[in-house]
Amino acid sequence: MSDLIVAILLGIVEGVTEFLPVSSTGHLILATELMGYDAARWAVFNIAIQPGAILAIVVLYWRTFLAVGRGLLTWEPGAVAFVRNLLLAFFPAVALGLAFDDQIEALLENAAVVAWALIAGGIAILAVERLAKTENVLGVAGVSTAQSIKIGLVQCLAMVPGVSRSGATIMGAMALGVDRRTAADFSFFLALPTLSGATVLQLFKHRDEIGTDDLQLIGVGFVVSFVVALAVVKAFMAIVTRHGFAPFAWYRIIAGVVALAWLSLR
Structure with missing residues (x-):
């Protein structure tokens, strides 16, 4: 299988899984293992194509970003909030990401960690869906300062591949009383600074290892993940509105069990 085909396939995986509570990084690691490629070689690629999915959120929610931008010019309370x-929720990831960067990067090569995290995360989602008592907080601006900080701390669990950044933030927000729709929106918007920061850090750290061919492959993965994420985010909100997060929880559990079985038998 050529590197171009691998880049396209990984771009599809990223676009499908980035905003679903199933762990995009975990799926990229497992996909790389399944295709027989060295996970360490593709680790930077997997992170570098994340901005493609981020761009999909900017396009889909451009009216929100435009309204916030205009509001900031007049220091409108809702826009400021x-x-x-988002900044309060972003800072914990910055602090821990910089402090434990090497340890986090080492985990990106461990497919077994991904499988166990998928199972544990699925069980956690089922528990939160059943037990959390939420109320309408009127959008991201309506989330309290304390809730924002706590959501940011919960997001840090996603530094373990397989946990899922979106899953951690959405379930963390719901456990704190935030309604399902606002929790999903908060997760989408928080992805912008979090994933952008992680991408910049990894590209800078490995800048001497990235050649022209690597940049071309990253470009392909970026475009593919963007196009796929555009469709997936809309479908995701429709599923969540009708069925909640339980379908994703059961998928995680099944995928984790299958991955463990495959890893033990290969």
């Missing part, structure tokens, strides 16, 4: 909440 929107940005404040």
Whole structure:
């Protein structure tokens, strides 16, 4: 299988899984293992194509971002609260990401960790769906300062591949009383600074290892993940509105069990 085909397939995996509570990084690691490629070689690629999925959120929610931008010019309270909440949730990931960067990167090569995390995360989602008591908080700007900080701390669990950044933030927000729709929106918007920061850090750290061919492959993965994520986010919100997060929880559990069985038998 050529590197171009691998880049396209990994771009599809990223676009499908980035905003679903199933762990995009975990699926990229497992996909790389399944295709027989060295996970360490594709680790930077997997992170570098994340901005493609991020761009999909910018396109889909452009009216929200435009309204927030205009609101900031006049220091409108809702716009200020929107940005404040995302920054408060973003800072814990910055601090821990910089402090434990090497340890986190080592985990990106461990497919077994991904499988166990998928199972544990699926069980956690089922528990939160059943036990959490939520109320309408009127959008991201309506989330409290304390809730924002706690959501940011929960997001840090996603530094373990297989946990899922979107799953951790959405379930963390719901456990804190935030309604399902606002929790999903908060997760989408928080992805922008979090994933952008992670991408910049990894590209800078490995800048001497990235050649022209690697940049071309990253470009392909970026475009593919963007196109796929555009469709997936809309479908995701439709599924969540009708069925909640349980379908994703059961998928995680089944995928984790299958991955463990495959890893033990190969």
